[in-house]
Amino acid sequence: MTKYIFVTGGVVSALGKGIASASIGCLLEAHGLKVTLMKMDPYINVDPGTMNPYQHGEVYVTDDGTETDLDLGHYERFTSAKMSKLNNVTTGMIYESVIRREREGDYLGQTIQVITHITNEIKDRIKLLADKEMPDVLICEVGGTVGDIEGLPFLEAIRQFWLEVGSSNAIFIHLTLLPFIETAGELKTKPTQHSVRELREIGIQPDILICRTGGKLTRELKEKIALFCNVELRAVIEARDTDNIYSIPMKFRDECLDEIILEKLRIDATSAELSKWREMLEIMRSPEGEVEIAVVGKYTTLHDSYKSIIEALAHGGIANRVKVNIRWVESTDLRRGSVFSALEGVDGILIPGGFGTRGIEGMVLAANYARENRIPFLGICLGMQVAVIEFARSACGLEKANSTEFNPKTPHPVISLLEEQKKVTHMGATMRLGAYRCRVLKRSKTYEAYREDRISERHRHRYEFNNEYRDIMKKHGLVATGINPEQDLVEIVEIADHPWFVACQFHPEFKSKPLSPHPLFREFIRASEDRSQSAPER
Ligand code: GLN
Helix, strand or coil: CCEEEEEEECCCCCCCHHHHHHHHHHHHHHCCCCEEEEEEECCCCCCHHHCCHHHHCCCEECCCCCEECCHHHHHHHHCCCCCCHHHEEEHHHHHHHHHHHHHHCCCCCCCCCHHHHHHHHHHHHHHHHHHHHCCCEEEEEECCCCCCCCCHHHHHHHHHHHHHHCCCCEEEEEEEEECEECCCCEECCHHHHHHHHHHHHCCCCCCEEEEEECCCCCHHHHHHHHHHHCCCHHHEEEEECCCCHHHHHHHHHHCCHHHHHHHHCCCCCCCCCCHHHHHHHHHHHCCCEEEEEEEEECCCCCHHHHHHHHHHHHHHHHHHCEEEEEEEEEHHHCCCCCHHHHHCCCCEEEECCCCCCCCHHHHHHHHHHHHHCCCCEEEECHHHHHHHHHHHHHCCCCCCCEECCCCCCCCCEEEEECHHHHHCCCCCCCCEEEEEEEEECCCCHHHHHHCCCEEEEEEEECEEECHHHHHHHHHCCEEEEEEECCCCEEEEEEECCCCCEEEECCCHHHHCECCECCHHHHHHHHHHHHHHHHCCCC
8 A cells, every 4th residue: 555755845945845855765765665756836837848947947858748847857866766747746737627527517516616626636646646656655745835825725635635544654744944044143943833833724744844954953953843843853854955965865864764754654664775876975975087068058047947967967977987067158148259268178068958049059159169179069959959050050061051940031941840840839748748769870979878779768849850951961970870760850960070979859868867877978978088088288
């Protein structure tokens, strides 16, 4: 029978509930348990696919092509659970399905209300995931902060759920913040007390408190929090700020969080096996070198937009035992005269995904700089499209080459809309999404990385390499080394005469994990490290 952990957050947002939930999943898996995780997002969008990256951060894509919250990325990176459309639920999704059922006559005669129709739908989604995955433990994270109006139906639903399954089958974990007040020189517990009081008012008594803090959570403080929040002393867990998210499972373990959870849920489990995780942390703690990678994009002030890229680069570092330092380069600011100073000295250049015209010409300049200066280059999705545009313009003499996304009237549409995309009228969930197969050409850098000729990777785009330009590109040295067999689409291109220039239409970053770094990121970092070692003193 599945046991449930509900994770809520209080005081402020962005406390790292997603990483805390993922870390709990990681620890429970280490005890030999099967886990899955679920994120409930109280916003009214059906999914985050139509949101601006500044609003939402990265949109994480699952194998089944669902556009989801970036926390699902953490879940997949920290555990072996596979995410699908069942693992992310939003208010929009819940209302959409209740309203559809109402129109279909499913509730004939009834008045449709938040309690019970909306709350029942939420509970059904939890059960649906439990029935499908049959995990030992389902960890369900409620987005937002306790006290948000939007979050209330979700909190009410998990309260009811807890009552239905019983207190030894479900627990509540509340993540809070202990702010440090400079003038008083101390950590303050009052906001935590208030947020727990708010939870208790709606009938939820947390079993465990995870307290984010910049300083040490002393025994006195723990006692105070335990007393005021009606939580056992040992269940007040310190979550000290850290610069390595992958160390969090270990920190939780030091606080015996896993043991407390197992005991409260009455689970008999094997002792924790974390040797591989520890080894990985050790490599991160004492790297044998450093490389500097320029990430050239237009959301560089908001790193959440590139969450999986940042993580995959770190994983590439782990695979090569080096630390990866990122130099953020805002493509909107790049001009012909400023490219050199912006990119001088980097060991590798990565252009990530993105939408819209702003910043494109800066990215083209960066791709050109990487190609001409033989700097390792990884282009992802938009990054590949930009590399193709650059190559067409400077190597094939197609001066005005462009993507029809940026110039619908370009005489050389080297990137153009997919046939199936031309019919699309709605914006939500209509891109080419999710896992597609790809055949890899044997004599290629890509094959050297994967050592496999059949791969599957996740996509999220509308535009694609235009096959009419395949021959001319090849003649000038840009080779299609990955092809989708069903539709004959170019998924990977490489420049043969270059130390390492690989660009892919898919998003490899979504499948990289700290214990299994993605082959393309591993090889990109390896090539960057080679460059950094062979480069003269800079
Ligand atoms: N805007 C491009 C497209 O729609 C690239 C998308 C992306 O980078 N995810 O094809």
